[in-house]
Amino acid sequence: MKPWVPLGRAPIPGSKDDLLLWRREDEFSIRISGYVSELMNSRQHASEEALATYAVPLIADRDAAHVLVGGLGMGFTLAAALHSAGPDATVTVAELVPEVIDWNRGPLGEAAGFPLHDARTCVHVGDVSALIRASARRFDAVLLDVDNGPEGMTQSGNDWLYKPRGLAAIQAALRPGGVLAVWSVEAVPRFTTALERAGFDVDVRRARAREGKGAWHTIWVARSPQ
Known part of the structure; x- marks a missing residue:
């Protein structure tokens, strides 16, 4: 088997760690400096896709639906959201690390089929929390895959999203009856509470990291009031 080849390194704003992009033949890996385990791998993306496929169909029949994806990663959630959304939809993806966008426009884009090339995609470079706070009744669905879920790895500031003030801001950013979906590497019962x-109507679901196998991840699908 061929060795891993480094393709990129990017500082994480507000953190002492960097993101590292590696490639081995047709397989990609994103890791965090100082951690042994991978952050994500291009062969394990079923649960990232489920984040979108569980949520976006619930609002896909709305005219000009607007979906926000928090965290670009390897592009799998964005690609699945585009697949589930209508032809007149807009899918905004917010990514904090500019280099991750560059990676997805380059070789890494192969993994998810270059979803940034879709005309319905809008890219926001910056903190998804700030975008949510600045939005009022803008989105029909908000999909969050930020820092491994409510138990974050790299940025304590991400905790705000999962606390009462953050959830209230998400409610305000959603249109009536909108959907919030949150990906997590593990179950966090207090987040359900x-x-x-x-005020969300909550459905806690699970998805495998790979189709039919791999670790189980948790996805909350929460409907806001009509």
């Missing part, structure tokens, strides 16, 4: 207290 937080969603319910924030």
Whole structure:
């Protein structure tokens, strides 16, 4: 088997760590400096796709639906959101690390089929939290795959998203009856409680990392009031 080849390194704003992009033949890996385990791998993306396929069909029949994807990663959630959305939809993807966008426009884009090339895609370079706070009744669905879920790895500032004030801001950014979907590497029961207290109707689901095998990840699909 051929060795891993480094393709890129990018500082994570607000963190002492860097993101590292590696490639081995047709396989890609994104890692965080200082951590042994991978952050993501192009052969394990079923749960990232499920984040979109569980949520976007619930609002796909709306005229000119607008979906926000928090975290570009390897592009699999974005690609699945585009696949589930209508032809007149807009899918905005917010990515904090500019180099990740460059990677997805370059060789890494092969993994998910270059979803950044889709005319319905809008790219926001910056913190998804700030975008949410600046939005009022703008989105029909918000999909969050940020820092491994409510138990973050790299940025303590991401915790705000999953706490009462963050959930209230998401409610305000959603149109009536909109959907919030959140990906997590593990189950976090207190987050279910937080969603319910924030007024969401919550469905806790699971998805495998790979189709039919691999680790189980948790996805919350939460409907806001009509």
